[in-house]
Amino acid sequence: xxxxxxxxxxxxxxxxxxxxxxxxxxxxxxxxxxxxxxxxxxxxxxxxxxxxxxxxxxxxxxxxxxxxxxxxxxxxxxxxxxxxxxxxxxxxxxxxxxxxxxxxxxxxxxxxxxxxxxxxxxxxxxxxxxxxxxxxxxxxxxxxxxxxxxxxxxxxxxxxxxxxxxxxxxxxxxxxxxxxxxxxxxxxxxxxxxxxxxxxxxxxxxxxxxxxxxxxxxxxxxxxxxxxxxxxxxxxxxxxxxxxxxxxxxxxxxxxxxxxxxxxxxxxxxxxxxxxxxxxxxxxxxxxxxxxxxxxxxxxxxxxxxxxxxxxxxxxxxxxxxxxxxxxxxxxxxxxxxxxxxxxxxxxxxxxxxxxxxxxxxxxxxxxxxxxx
Amino acid sequence: xxxxxxxxxxxxxxxxxxxxxxxxxxxxxxxxxxxxxxxxxxxxxxxxxxxxxxxxxxxxxxxxxxxxxxxxxxxxxxxxxxxxxxxxxxxxxxxxxxxxxxxxxxxxxxxxxxxxxxxxxxxxxxxxxxxxxxxxxxxxxxxxxxxxxx
Ligand code: SF4
Numbered sequence: 461x462x463x464x465x466x467x468x469x470x471x472x473x474x475x476x477x478x479x480x481x482x483x484x485x486x487x488x489x490x491x492x493x494x495x496x497x498x499x500x501x502x503x504x505x506x507x508x509x510x511x512x513x514x515x516x517x518x519x520x521x522x523x524x525x526x527x528x529x530x531x532x533x534x535x536x537x538x539x540x541x542x543x544x545x546x547x548x549x550x551x552x553x554x555x556x557x558x559x560x561x562x563x564x565x566x567x568x569x570x571x572x573x574x575x576x577x578x579x580x581x582x583x584x585x586x587x588x589x590x591x592x593x594x595x596x597x598x599x600x601x602x603x604x605x606x607x608x609x610x611x612x613x614x615x616x617x618x619x620x621x622x623x624x625x626x627x628x629x630x631x632x633x634x635x636x637x638x639x640x641x642x643x644x645x646x647x648x649x650x651x652x653x654x655x656x657x658x659x660x661x662x663x664x665x666x667x668x669x670x671x672x673x674x675x676x677x678x679x680x681x682x683x684x685x686x687x688x689x690x691x692x693x694x695x696x697x698x699x700x701x702x703x704x705x706x707x708x709x710x711x712x713x714x715x716x717x718x719x720x721x722x723x724x725x726x727x728x729x730x731x732x733x734x735x736x737x738x739x740x741x742x743x744x745x746x747x748x749x750x751x752x753x754x755x756x757x758x759x760x761x762x763x764x765x766x767x768x769x770x771x772x773x774x775x776x777x778x779x780x781x782x783x784x785x786x787x788x789x790x791x792x793x794x795x796x797x798x799x800x801x802x803x804x805x806x807x808x809x810x811x812x813x814x815x816x817x818x819x820x821x822x823x824x825x826x827x828x829x830x831x832x833x
Numbered sequence: 834x835x836x837x838x839x840x841x842x843x844x845x846x847x848x849x850x851x852x853x854x855x856x857x858x859x860x861x862x863x864x865x866x867x868x869x870x871x872x873x874x875x876x877x878x879x880x881x882x883x884x885x886x887x888x889x890x891x892x893x894x895x896x897x898x899x900x901x902x903x904x905x906x907x908x909x910x911x912x913x914x915x916x917x918x919x920x921x922x923x924x925x926x927x928x929x930x931x932x933x934x935x936x937x938x939x940x941x942x943x944x945x946x947x948x949x950x951x952x953x954x955x956x957x958x959x960x961x962x963x964x965x966x967x968x969x970x971x972x973x974x975x976x977x978x979x980x981x982x983x
Contacts, residue, residue: 480857542968550965553973555879567872574904575871580878584864590874591864599856599863603849654904657875729846789842791835802846806853813857 461797466511469801473506473808480813481820490831494823498816506808513797515772515804519611519811520620526815527617529822531671534558536825537587538673546676552580557673558588561597561613565646565715566653566661578657596814601721603806605728609710609717609751610769611807612814615668616717619709623701623750631703634752638712646715667692667709707750711767718751722766730803731786732770735793736762738782745774745783762792770803876900880914880973885933893918896933901980909983912962917942917972927972928952936978949974957981 461469481499486492505518535545537558542551551557559581567577581590600608609616633639645665652660662669669689677686692713700708710717725731734745736759745754753768764774775783784796785803856863873879881898894917901911913933917923927942930953938958942949949964959977966972 476854549963550967553878553880553963553965553975554967555874556968570875570904571870571872574902575873576875576904577872578875581874583868583873589864591867592860594867595856595860595863599853603853657877657903729842729849787842787846789838789845791839794839798843799846802843802850806850809850809853809857 461511461513463511466507469510470503470507473805474503476809477502477506477812477816480809481816488824488828490827491820491824493827494820497823498812498820502808502812502816506804509804509808510801514776515800516776519771519807522811522815522819523610524617524621526614526818528621530614530818532825533818533821534672536822541587544676545673547673548676552675555580555582556586557581558586559590559593560588560662561593562615562666562714562716563659563662564594564597565720566649566659569650569654570657573654576657578653579659579662600810601724601728604730604770604803604810605725606717606721606766606768607728607730607770607803607807608721608810610771612810613710613717614815614818616707616710618668618671618697619701619707620750622698623705623707625702626705629703629705631700633700633704633706633708633712639752641712642714642718645713646719649715661715664688665692665713667696667713669693705750706752710769711751717769718767725766725768729788730770730799730806731788732764732768732772732775733784733786733792734758734762734764735782735784736760738780740780740782742779745778748773748777770807876902880916880975883916889929891924892920892927894929894931896931899934899936899978901978907980907982909980910959910977911980912975912977915940915974915976917974919970919972923972931976935981938976940974940976942972942974944972947972951976 477499481495486495502522505522509515509518538545542548542556547557557580559579563579567579570576570578577590579590583589584591597608600612604611649661664685666689670693674686674689675682677683696709696713739759741759746756750771750773751767751769753765754774755765758764770785775785784793785800786792787799787802790799877900881900883895884898885896887894887896894915897914897916899911899913901907913936915931917927923944925944927944930939931937936955936957938951938955939953940949940961941952942964947964947966949961951958951961957979959979962975962977964972964974
């Protein structure tokens with residue numbers, strides 16, 4: 461795109477992102493500095509995306525930075541709020557545990573049948589309250605479908621980051637076991653949570669526990685769960701992404717993204733399509749897709765699978781420029797840039813509001829800690 | 834038809850962008866909608882709603898609704914949560930008889946050591962589940978109950 465056009469397209473983002481980055485008064489110079497850094501960075505990246513037509517690398521930098529920085533802000537908040545990264549029983553029974561979107565699959569049945577949520581959180585008015593997180597998740601899914609998993613989720617950057625380390629994969633997740641595993645996890649945690657009225661995934665399985673919070677180790681059961689958490693972290697966030705070059709946790713284990721959100725993604729207005737008239741069947745997109753969302757059939761039908769998180773890696777790397785963002789109902793390839801820009805506006809706003817906020821909070825904590833050393 | 838579908842597609846995509854903006858800027862409205870559905874954290878964590886408030890000597894006692902309910906109906910063993918709020922501080926020892934929904938029992942709590950013992954379990958009180966102080970400085974005791982109806 462020509463520079464003056466790119467400037468015109470990117471200018472509204474300057475105003476919209478300011479609404480989110482500067483929405484509350486900065487309480488310190490460190491907070492103001494980190495807000496400004498995030499604001500400038502997000503707008504420079506957005507402008508570059510518009511100007512160059514490339515999406516993936518700019519998205520990836522923010523996505524990975526937010527995931528790696530998230531634990532700093534989260535743990536710091538917990539230390540300030542309750543004196544420790546560990547969750548004590550009194551915190552649990554006081555219902556003061558921050559809600560996380562991955563709990564959502566476990567609350568569907570209990571909420572539908574008994575209006576109850578198997579999670580020790582607060583409905584409103586607290587850090588990561590249940591209602592606020594549900595609003596965020598539902599709005600994101602309605603607007604960009606599984607785009608949430610590449611533009612909004614503050615965990616996914618961990619396995620995306622580790623998947624970059626090796627040049628070539630040594631192992632493939634493209635078999636029945638790994639494809640069915642997330643559904644098995646979903647059914648297991650949804651039924652067990654309904655039966656026990658506890659967030660089973662958070663209590664027993666979550667690979668992100670070692671970098672967020674978990675129960676103080678005081679019983680044999682606590683020791684076993686701690687071992688499980690660290691094992692899950694090593695398997696799904698380090699070993700498998702390293703061996704497969706895929707986002708292993710997000711593809712094979714998360715009970716939310718590859719199952720429920722992927723299902724809803726089928727009805728989302730935005731999708732990624734392959735122009736079969738341009739495609740030369742080189743198979744590069746199949747190899748590089750971090751979520752296994754393109755298979756041989758996709759190259760014939762032109763449709764990516766419902767697992768697609770619209771991360772744009774295949775779009776950017778297709779040697780024939782045959783893959784593009786697409787708005788359902790429109791004619792493929794007629795205004796591909798319009799579809800891309802409309803999508804990018806929504807996805808980037810989500811990124812600014814959620815991941816930009818996380819980066820800014822964590823940076824300001826780092827600055828404060830450095831200044832007080 | 835194709836033209837109509839195309840226009841509809843673009844209009845919906847742009848409208849969704851505005852919806853996203855709205856949902857961030859006025860998230861309070863959407864949060865209220867979620868709260869209005871009546872969903873809430875399970876009483877097995879929250880302790881259930883307070884149904885009786887008693888003014889005692891030097892403190893206020895809040896008695897929560899006994900909890901037996903699960904998704905698949907009431908269970909045999911549940912609990913009742915008692916919240917003691919000091920005025921301003923709690924006495925060192927609380928000796929408390931409780932009578933709620935025909936569950937009668939007496940407990941004694943040492944506020945300093947956070948230990949509670951059952952003085953008189955009555956017919957349905959089982960055991961002390963736990964004793965904790967919360968961040969609002971209230972003292973909370975959970976007493977295990979056997980469901981009278983089971
Ligand atoms: S199909 Fe393309 S856009 Fe979708 S997740 Fe895979 S690489 Fe990303």
